[in-house]
Amino acid sequence: MPTPLLEIKDLHVSVEGTEILHGLSLSVNAGEVHAIMGPNGSGKSTLTKVLAGHEAYQVTSGSARYKGKDLLALEPEIRAREGLFLAFQYPLEIPGVSNTYFLRAALNAHRKHRGQPEMDAAKFLEVLKEKAKQVDVDPALLNRPINEGFSGGEKKRNEILQMLMLEPTLGLLDETDSGLDIDALKIVAHGVNSLRSKERGFVVVTHYQRLLDYIVPDYVHVLFQGRIVKSGKKELALELEKKGYGWIEEELAAANPGSVKV
Amino acid sequence: MVATETTTDVLLAAFENSKASAGPTWLHVLRAQALDAYREAGLPNIRQEEWRYTPLTSITRQTWRVAPPDAGATLRLIDIARLLPVGMEAPRLVFVNGRFSTRLSTQGRLAAGLHYLSLRDALESKGPSAKVVQAHLARHAEIESEAFTALNTAFFEDGAFIHLERGHDLSQPIQVLHLNVASEAALSQPRSLVLLDEGSRAKLIEIHAGIGNAPRLQNSVCEIVVGERANLSHLLLQHEDDAAVQINMHRARVDKGGAYASRVFSLGAALTRNNAHCVLNGEGAEATLGGLFLGRGTQHLDNHVYLEHAKPLGTSRQLYRGVLDEKSRGVFSGKVVVRPGAQKTDAQQQNNNLLLSDDAQIDTKPQLEIYADDVKCSHGATSGKLNEEALFFLRSRGLAEREARSLLTYAFCAELIEAVKPETLRDALAKLVQARFE
Ligand SMILES: Nc1ncnc2c1ncn2[C@@H]1O[C@H](COP(=O)(O)OP(=O)(O)OP(=O)(O)O)[C@@H](O)[C@H]1O
Ligand SMILES: [Mg+2]
Numbered sequence: 015m016p017t018p019l020l021e022i023k024d025l026h027v028s029v030e031g032t033e034i035l036h037g038l039s040l041s042v043n044a045g046e047v048h049a050i051m052g053p054n055g056s057g058k059s060t061l062t063k064v065l066a067g068h069e070a071y072q073v074t075s076g077s078a079r080y081k082g083k084d085l086l087a088l089e090p091e092i093r094a095r096e097g098l099f100l101a102f103q104y105p106l107e108i109p110g111v112s113n114t115y116f117l118r119a120a121l122n123a124h125r126k127h128r129g130q131p132e133m134d135a136a137k138f139l140e141v142l143k144e145k146a147k148q149v150d151v152d153p154a155l156l157n158r159p160i161n162e163g164f165s166g167g168e169k170k171r172n173e174i175l176q177m178l179m180l181e182p183t184l185g186l187l188d189e190t191d192s193g194l195d196i197d198a199l200k201i202v203a204h205g206v207n208s209l210r211s212k213e214r215g216f217v218v219v220t221h222y223q224r225l226l227d228y229i230v231p232d233y234v235h236v237l238f239q240g241r242i243v244k245s246g247k248k249e250l251a252l253e254l255e256k257k258g259y260g261w262i263e264e265e266l267a268a269a270n271p272g273s274v275k276v
Numbered sequence: 277m278v279a280t281e282t283t284t285d286v287l288l289a290a291f292e293n294s295k296a297s298a299g300p301t302w303l304h305v306l307r308a309q310a311l312d313a314y315r316e317a318g319l320p321n322i323r324q325e326e327w328r329y330t331p332l333t334s335i336t337r338q339t340w341r342v343a344p345p346d347a348g349a350t351l352r353l354i355d356i357a358r359l360l361p362v363g364m365e366a367p368r369l370v371f372v373n374g375r376f377s378t379r380l381s382t383q384g385r386l387a388a389g390l391h392y393l394s395l396r397d398a399l400e401s402k403g404p405s406a407k408v409v410q411a412h413l414a415r416h417a418e419i420e421s422e423a424f425t426a427l428n429t430a431f432f433e434d435g436a437f438i439h440l441e442r443g444h445d446l447s448q449p450i451q452v453l454h455l456n457v458a459s460e461a462a463l464s465q466p467r468s469l470v471l472l473d474e475g476s477r478a479k480l481i482e483i484h485a486g487i488g489n490a491p492r493l494q495n496s497v498c499e500i501v502v503g504e505r506a507n508l509s510h511l512l513l514q515h516e517d518d519a520a521v522q523i524n525m526h527r528a529r530v531d532k533g534g535a536y537a538s539r540v541f542s543l544g545a546a547l548t549r550n551n552a553h554c555v556l557n558g559e560g561a562e563a564t565l566g567g568l569f570l571g572r573g574t575q576h577l578d579n580h581v582y583l584e585h586a587k588p589l590g591t592s593r594q595l596y597r598g599v600l601d602e603k604s605r606g607v608f609s610g611k612v613v614v615r616p617g618a619q620k621t622d623a624q625q626q627n628n629n630l631l632l633s634d635d636a637q638i639d640t641k642p643q644l645e646i647y648a649d650d651v652k653c654s655h656g657a658t659s660g661k662l663n664e665e666a667l668f669f670l671r672s673r674g675l676a677e678r679e680a681r682s683l684l685t686y687a688f689c690a691e692l693i694e695a696v697k698p699e700t701l702r703d704a705l706a707k708l709v710q711a712r713f714e
Contacts, residue, residue, distance in 0.1 A: 110687025
């Protein structure tokens with residue numbers, strides 16, 4: 015067996031003293047796409063943020079290894095430069111910081127980390143324009159401050175644009191599909207698919223099976239009350255779409271009385 | 277206050293021996309009145325509301341002398357070049373310790389309608405400027421209520437005199453550099469007049485800077501009149517350090533339909549107190565006042581703004597932002613007064629502060645006093661830390677924490693910098709401010 019790209023074991027995570035993830039395990043190999051579904055508040059964003067290194071989320075026990083190394087020991091920026099990328103569920107507006115400026119600084123930080131020379135401004139703009147076209151982002155938006163005055167869909171496409179520029183090894187997409195119209199959904203999915211390769215892996219958080227028609231996952235997991243309680247192939251997503259989460263709750267209660275509040 | 281009394285006596289003796297004691301009779305009378313007013317009032321103290329947050333210990337703990345005449349004699353052009361944000365091409369008046377330096381100044385090709393010289397030269401001139409000085413000096417700034425203005429009026433040696441005649445439009449910005457250089461504790465008191473006649477337009481860049489480690493106290497007063505439909509854009513760059521104490525009074529009157537824009541960039545000093553006093557004195561007059569103040573170490577930066585709408589249909593915009601690091605302290609006190617009858621006034625005032633450390637402190641006091649009923653006024657103040665989520669976002673894209681912090685801190689300042697014109701000046705300011713956060 016090759017080393018998994020991402021291997022999470024029995025991860026417990028708390029926010030402000032409240033435990034949100036109660037022993038989550040997940041293994042993602044290079045080349046795979048894993049979808050994570052689950053009801054609101056089950057801990058999906060918590061998982062993606064703790065993997066990206068957000069300080070508000072404290073790991074109280076368990077481990078997460080990335081390319082065989084202890085991911086949790088790395089600063090967020092080192093995780094990023096090592097190829098981990100999180101597309102946020104709620105992209106922030108950051109007044110005063112231009113998209114173009116920040117993205118070039120980010121890209122050059124990645125390149126420096128890999129021992130590559132900086133990309134000059136002209137070359138950068140050329141690449142940026144090309145990728146912006148790919149996700150249908152108006153280049154004029156990019157001179158504006160990060161996400162300032164962007165529509166909901168533009169913000170999501172901007173996340174994907176950043177991903178295309180940084181070409182991560184592990185992409186974590188947190189509900190990138192929510193708020194997108196059907197055309198934008200296809201564009202975003204196409205952007206993600208263009209990066210799929212046997213070296214790369216993706217964890218795609220979504221509430222809707224529809225996205226998975228376009229980004230076809232290898233595995234689907236159900237995150238429920240801070241744990242992965244069910245895993246399957248892409249058909250599981252169809253079943254969830256049809257039946258909701260009630261039946262999973264019932265299954266759990268039957269298997270393990272008292273462990274789940276019904 | 278013992279030290280202060282000594283300083284006054286020292287100043288008096290120095291003054292009587294100096295060339296400044298020459299001059300017309302009306303000025304002698306004015307100086308005597310000012311000295312009386314100063315003696316009467318003494319230095320302000322923290323028991324006075326306007327000075328509550330700004331103790332003057334950095335002034336009172338030592339005796340100040342005027343710098344000897346040869347201080348700064350060895351300064352070369354190259355020493356001042358780096359202090360001029362738009363470079364050596366634009367015309368400049370350079371004052372060293374409050375005294376005009378012919379050697380370091382240049383008038384360039386003097387534009388039509390422009391009188392641009394030292395105040396003392398204007399006073400001594402045979403032309404009309406002497407009369408103009410008499411008509412305006414200390415007619416706008418108050419000596420009775422402002423002790424520092426009184427002190428300046430009693431003892432100033434020189435300063436800039438800028439007078440643009442009716443209808444003239446200056447294409448090039450003009451620069452005034454106040455440079456303080458001394459080998460021991462020295463006080464300088466520049467006194468300037470900026471007068472724009474009806475329908476004229478000008479851009480003024482004023483720079484306060486210091487060289488050396490000896491304590492420097494600058495107590496400057498600048499009186500400004502923006503005539504009917506005239507337009508003055510005034511940028512003040514305070515490029516100082518921990519050896520400096522700066523007390524500044526900018527006193528502006530804007531006549532009917534005139535517009536005055538003032539932006540102050542304070543890069544930090546042991547103590548900075550900037551008083552901006554602006555009266556919209558005619559219908560439809562406009563003022564845009566703003567400033568960025570950056571403190572670190574134990575620096576203290578105080579911005580006091582008084583803006584008065586005396587006549588109807590005036591517009592005023594204020595945006596002041598402070599960035600305070602380490603143990604520095606900031607003060608913002610802004611008062612907008614709308615006089616009875618100043619209907620259709622549109623006034624906005626905003627102060628935002630960014631505290632980069634737990635030990636940094638800001639006292640902010642935006643105030644509105646409205647005596648007219650048909651007006652649109654708003655004000656607000658915020659103080660906070662860097663947005664942790666934004667910081668995380670930038671780091672999650674690969675930016676080092678330091679870089680992310682510096683980017684966000686600069687972003688907080690960006691609005692004030694971006695509004696600066698021309699581009700060369702804006703870029704120079706951006707560099708200076710960026711360098712502070714690296
Ligand atoms: N920074 C935080 N501070 C306090 N509570 C938090 C924080 N982040 C998450 N939580 C709590 O943790 C729980 C899980 O939140 P999380 O955002 O991970 O859910 P989610 O599965 O992504 O939900 P959704 O589908 O609505 O996006 C929720 O109860 C939420 O209120
Ligand atoms: Mg979520």
